[in-house]
């Protein structure tokens with residue numbers, strides 16, 4: 001039941017600290033120490049050693065929010081484990097598959113495990129490789145919240161995101177859990193392939209351990225403030241633009257999708273550097289711009305892209321961390337602040353204010369947040 005929350009979506013947003021805590025308990029090895037036995041991975045995924053040795057290339061297929069989680073996954077797999085990775089919409093991949101590359105790991109990401117296009121893309125991949133030499137055959141990994149589902153039966157490896165049942169059509173806690181799945185996979189591969197030092201791995205793990213408290217803090221400090229802010233966009237706002245860069249560009253995409261699907265406000269997301277190649281022409285005082293500006297390698301760039309938007313009279317909303325909030329206050333009209341966090345882990349926190357923003361806009365508009373029009377929780381038709 002809703003346990004006092006007005007909607008399942010809000011309840012599920014608030015469940016996220018607990019989801020992360022129990023996921024970390026399942027997948028991080030508490031007894032791992034930097035200098036110990038090199039065969040003892042810090043991550044408990046139970047993958048086969050063949051997968052560590054035989055993966056030169058990764059291809060990911062997914063839809064919707066799962067596709068956004070996959071884009072973060074690509075960043076992590078490339079940057080931490082050094083494995084070239086592509087991400088395709090499953091509905092596109094089915095009809096224009098890549099040439100077969102040996103030693104490829106194919107990953108299907110689907111909360112429900114039943115999305116028709118994702119299943120079909122994986123089945124096609126398995127079929128077209130099944131008659132080939134063993135090193136060309138598909139290794140299939142599912143990242144899913146329902147290991148007993150169809151995808152669980154197709155794949156020979158599974159990461160169970162174990163976020164618990166999600167009732168709201170808008171994915172929230174399952175998104176966070178999928179993203180965590182990619183941190184584990186990237187760290188596990190990095191560990192076995194020695195692309196990261198044990199010291200760096202341990203630093204990232206330490207950072208992960210702080211995430212549940214930081215999500216809690218974000219919910220405590222931001223929920224009411226974002227609800228208040230949301231009132232500004234419930235009457236006349238017809239369009240929103242979201243911008244982000246690097247590991248947080250997918251968070252801009254996710255913020256825009258959440259807003260579209262539950263509040264019915266048109267929203268687009270762009271890599272911040274792309275604005276000047278066209279979309280900036282859309283901006284005026286009626287189009288709010290949300291910039292995901294988390295401290296890190298591209299922070300200054302995002303700020304300067306945000307300032308360009310401000311010069312076109314756009315109302316600027318910034319998602320940033322406590323570390324930068326004083327400075328960022330000069331740029332943004334409204335600031336949504338999360339606790340300090342290193343760039344690599346920042347998407348897990350940056351998405352929380354965006355979930356709340358779309359939720360509150362839709363709730364104030366009196367819309368059916370949990371069952372938005374035209375949408376189903378599980379898309380089992382093509």
Ligand code: M6R
Pocket residue numbers: 063064065066109110111112113114115118169170171172257258261377378379
């Ligand atoms: O069950 P799946 O993860 O495969 O679902 C994919 C999309 O249909 C899903 O993420 C959809 O975009 C959500 N409603 C987004 O909130």
